Amino acid sequence: MPRMIFVNLPVTDLAASMAFYKALGFENNPHFTDDTAACMVWSEAINVMLLTHPKWRTFTDRPIPPATSSEVMLAVSCDSREAVDAMNEAAAEHGGTADINPIQDLGFMYNRNLADPDGHVWEAMWMDPTAIPSGD
Incomplete structure (x- = not known):
């Protein structure tokens, strides 16, 4: 498997975040997208996983930083x-x-x-x- 990066980001509104990243030029990978997460692809090596807050909390108990940080x-x-x-x-x-x-x-x-x-x-x-x- 080639080396890749998956950047995981907690988001408050999954649909709005998907639309935002699509507008920036990212493409959605439907194989890794459901109602709790979406995989947005920048290149063959760079993917951004948008995770709802409940989904994010299945990975870590650490607090989600405020949008101003x-x-x-x-x-x-x-x-x-x-x-x-x-x-x-x-x-x-x-x-x-x-x-x-x-x-x-x-x-x-x-x-x-x-x-x-x-x-x-x-x-x-x-x-x-x-x-x-x-x-x-």
Whole structure:
């Protein structure tokens, strides 16, 4: 089996969260989706499992952090600066929050941070490795 990552996130409204992630470009994998959880696919290696709070609590007794906290920032690469901008716009239009941190534009790298409806923080980023300064 290839190495993959499954990011598990507790969500308050599964249908709304699925619609949010679909608007950002994720696709639903129906084989791992039911009324308590949904698998949203970013790439062959990256999957996000959206779990209702009751489903989440079957995995851990640890408290679910409030939407105003930042437990982690998950970065996903985009094909262009325009795709980064489009992801941020889609977040704002589908129940999330765009630009929760200042935009970072280093020329060779561009990123914008957003939050999903439950406050989970994502970084949409684009980078041109050939344009990274050599440091000379």
